[in-house]
Amino acid sequence: MKVAVWKFASCDGCQLMLLDCERELLTLGEVVEFAHFPEASSARVEGPYDLSIVEGSITTAHDAEQIQRVRRESRFLVAIGACATAGGIQALRNFRDVQGFLEAVYAEPAYIDTLAASAPISEHVSVDLELRGCPIAREPLLETIRAALRGCLPRLATDSVCMECKRRGTVCVMVAHGTPCLGPVTHVGCGALCPSVGRGCYGCFGPKETVNVAALEGHLEAAPEAIRRLFLNFNAGAPAFAQAARDEAKHRG
Amino acid sequence: MKRSIEVDLLSRVEGTGALTIRGQAGHVEEVTLRIMEPPRFFEALLQGRGWEEAPDITARICGLCPVAYQMSACHAMEALAGVEIPAAIAALRRLLYCGEWIASHCAHMFLLHLPDFLGYPDLIAMAREHGELARRGLRMKQIGNAMMRAIGGREVHPVNVRLGGFYRAPEREAVQAMVPDLEWGLQAAQETVEDFARLEYQDMERDYEFVSLREPERYPILGGRIVSSGGLDCAVYEFEDRFEERQVPYSTALHSVLRGRGHYLCGPLARINLNFDRLGPAALEVATRAGFTVPCTNPFRALLARAIEVVQAFDEAVALVRDYVPPEPAHVPMEPRQGRGCGATEAPRGLLYHRYDVAANGLIEEARIVPPTSQNQGSMEDDLRVLAPRLLEMDDEAARRQAEWAIRNHDPCISCATHFLDLRIERA
Known part of the structure; x- marks a missing residue:
């Protein structure tokens, strides 16, 4: 099974949960092929991918195009974490004026390419499963990979x-x-x-x-x-x- | 003849960026490290938030070092409120921070950096031939994460930290249950230093100005004064007088410079050079046995500096856990007041500075956060400038590998600095 891990605007904490599966990581590396996981490997294999794990929200025109390509190349697309499922803390900009944000952080706002809103992945492409959390929990992530190995996705708890x-x-x-x-x-x-x-x-x-x-x-x-x-x-x-x-x-x- | 080599992304770093080296053998025209991480505007979205929210909001800047953000934010607000943190709370913070150093350093050493030295694309490939080493690294990392869970509730974005201390101090038994793992970790970390000392390090010496905190008696983690190898010695609140952030057109991260002096380096290599005399006996003994001496100005040997710091962190953790008594109360009550608070601590990747201007009602009016990776950008580019003549004589594949390795020496966290690196070498 070819697995790809993609990152958009985020803190890396959710994909880190995969690397934080210390007990399972080496076994996982034998049963799936991490075909695109730049944070963990310089080896890279072209798509299509059986499972794409997507972290981060869409905040730039470049990323809005990139997520379309990820969707086209992926059988299952799973959005992980609050950034990918709700826009993240950076979605606070959606309630305010981005130009003001730019000026508060950068002296020359003209250099910076950014969209007015921070959007979850589902606002741009269809998503097969969302794992919630800031950060996500480890077990649902492993359960997702286990299920995908059998050609399906898990049903996860939805209560409070x-x-x-x-x-x-x-x-x-x-x-x-x-x-x-x-x-x-x-x-x-x-x-x-x-x-x-x-x-x-x-x-x-x-x-x-x-x-x-x-x-x-x-x-x-x-x-x-x-x-x-x-x-x-x-x-x-x-x-x-x-x-x-x-x-x-x-x-x- | 014009040649250009392009790689779509630099791997095994945290975040998104790009690199360009332009020139020909004997003449380097341009070196730029471009950080393309989409900006997330933390300093702007902190405006109007409650002062007590700063630790949890700023933790979200980085999944690899959330504790560093929480601690720098707490220190800043506590300085503002004029609150003294009792020794027992400070000790528990230090233990939590040791957990983050262990987890973050082990992630970088084993997952990101070591594959360069041993010639593999990643840890999983490396583990097929170096299984014992890979498993040892993962277990040390796991112990660091377990420490953060035991104290903070979870390893990424811990929930138990608040201004003035903790929501609830963990039970003595729960903390002391870590002793066997920590003792194993200390020994594993010492073996790791010895293993790393036997690796081959390429020659490269640099004239860095090193910058780190310095604590009166201990190895710097939480607080102290800001010192440099060039003679700087200032209080944390003087940071903005001595350092300046500049924006460059090709990066979403601001570059820091020491005013009037230029680029500098923070992180493990800087810390160990400036604080070798503050290492505990276990770290000092293994450093000596491994032949690690200061000054050490070879950036590739940052791997060894990091490994020695892991020994230091385990050694401190064993002592802190043995002496642990739950602080009572678990936090010092604090009232907001109008003014400015500055705080700095040593994140795994180096000095992390926070400054907040707070209104009398406790709402944040302005925030300034200077993460280690933006401070190191200039020095990372300088490293590539020094390496460029060598790189321009190599074939494309080797040059790319070498340039990425040189960047990884500094464990850049591009998410902190504002996404991944795409490397372009243009040969005139």
């Missing part, structure tokens, strides 16, 4: 961090301490880490399916501005979280 937290037996930080927590509306997958250290979930895995964010908002004990910022994070580009942020901005009014 809140459910995961209950299964772990962690005391609810919101009920017990009034700590604002996005667990009830956030996609499962991290292991409910934040509540386990006494912290509210800050939404790394983005909104779960069929979510009622508005119902949670009334229970979050914080100023509207702080709640707005809670939703405007690594998954700010996900429609349910973007809407919640707009609602809070209205409350602030």
Whole structure:
């Protein structure tokens, strides 16, 4: 099986999760061919590829063309991480003026090529599976590769961090301490880490399916501005979280 | 006759960039390292965010060194608030940071750099003939990641770090359970230095100005003063007076220079040259046994510097874990105030500087982040300029391999600096 790993605008952390499979990596290298994985190998084999793993969001005209080519050359295209599935933290630009951003960072903004918005992969091409998270978790990634070896893709859990937290037996930080927590509306997958250290979930895995964010908002004990910022994070580009942020901005009014 | 060699991307580095060397034997016209990573505008999107959000937001700049970003951000905000961090919290931070050094250095040494020395395209191919070495490297890396999980909750973008310390201090038993792995790691790291000392290093000497932090008693990780081999000795808050960031047309990363002096180098080679006397006994002993002495100005030997730092990190980690008592409370409460806070720590790749201007309500008005890779861009280009006459005499394939290797010496994290390298050699 020919596997390709592609990177767009991102921090490298999600593809690093593949290299962080220290126990499995060498075996993996024997059962699949990493035909295009520039971060890990200088060997390169032309497509088509059986599985393309795509990290990062689309933010430049060049990348918008590149992702079309990746789609054409790939049987399965799997988008990994908050950047590829929701636009990432850099999608905060979608709520503001990019020219202003350019001027805040670069003295000569004219040199820089960038699109007005940071978009998830699915906004440009059809995506066969999305792995959520900032960063993604290791096991769903391995499960995806295992399934692809058998010619299919896995069905992954879609419930909330809140459910995961209950299964772990962690005391609810919101009920017990009034700590604002996005667990009830956030996609499962991290292991409910934040509540386990006494912290509210800050939404790394983005909104779960069929979510009622508005119902949670009334229970979050914080100023509207702080709640707005809670939703405007690594998954700010996900429609349910973007809407919640707009609602809070209205409350602030 | 005009010749041009092009490679579509430089591999085994973190991120996207390009490289051009133009000239002919005996005459190098141009060397440019172009970083094409799509800009993500962190400094702009931090404006209007809460000061307490800086560690988690800036962690997302880099999946390989998120702890470095979290720690520099915390230091900056704590300097702003005028808060003193108790020794027990500082010790737990140092242990977490040792985990990141081990994981990041082992990823670079074994997955990215060592294949150049042994002549393989990647670790997987290398492991077929050097199985013991590859497995040892992966296990050391795994232990570094396990340390970050035990303390931070996960290895990429840990969740347990906050301004003033940690959300919850890990249990004593959970931390002490790491002792057997850390002791194994210390020994494995020492063997690795000895193995690496037997590799063949090509000749190249450079006149770098080295820059790193210097702590009063220990090897620099968390804080201290900024020093250089050229006599610079300044406080972290003086960074912007002494260093300057410049934009070049061919790169989305800003280049740093030392004002009035030019390019400089930070990272493991700089740290070990400036702080050899701060190495602990285990690292010092193995460095001596391996014949590593300072000054060391051969960039290819950065591999060895990194390996010695892994020994240092394991050695410190063993001591920190043995002495570990959960800090109580796990963090110091902090109130925002209006003003400016600066912080710098030693990321695996070198000095990482953060500066924040914060309003009285705790919202960030302005942020400045200077990552190690943008500081090293000028010196990486200079290395290629020194190598260029050699490269221009080689065949295309060998020249490309050699140029990529020279870039990897500095473990550039292009995601930090703003994506991958595409190498073009144009021969006039």
